Amino acid sequence: MTENRASNEKRGRSFISLCAAAILAYGVAGGFVDGICSAAQAPFSIRGAVGIRDREGKAKQDHSGVVVFLDDLTNPPRHEAPAENAKISQVGKQFVPSVLPIAAGATVDFPNDDMVYHNVFSFSQAKSFDLGIYERGSKRSVTFDQQGLVKVYCNIHPQMVANILVLPNAFFSVTDSKGEFILSGVPRGEATVRTWHARSSEQPEQRIYVKEEGIFATDMRPIGKIEFQITEDRLAVKHKNKWGQDYPAKY
């Protein structure tokens, strides 16, 4: 392992020299040099899929909405704040998207893009806030510094629920309808691929080695594509409004 690391570092250094030489030689052709250097650095992409089964154990048609993320990296890169804020809109009396992973320290904008007023609030341990009532075209923002799950509600419409997962880093993805995900720019080293789904208590995970030759399991078996299965076992839980009361029958 140590030997591998040493040779990787050596390769890294000679690669840096190669880039430096290329920049000196072809400094004017910036785009070209960038191309060479980024190709040689080749940030790794982890691909995979999550299959969701319903409560009866039947495979669902739609496998979207599972958050897949990396945790416990042995070689975490320096954390950089995202250039743009993340966003959860209010549209058609829903929060869109209803699942949003972010890295701790990120800010989320909550624009009202709807025809009606909404009141956005959360009493979660990781972040408690109340943005008050605001109209179409307005936007309010919240910064999330503490890791954890933040459940966001509207005080007017009980069906409006969003889950913000505040994670340790920016290596995350949300599955598409086929269940597929991609984690891009992953550094070499060990990491745990974890999962989270709003309607399941199952959170399958896998420890992996990311090496120059590819991804390996802890028994050094090569992994082409990471696959997980999740079975739904949670119904939507009724929640109270911000005053701790049931929502009125009509709203």
Ligand SMILES: [Cu+2]
């Ligand atoms: Cu609302």
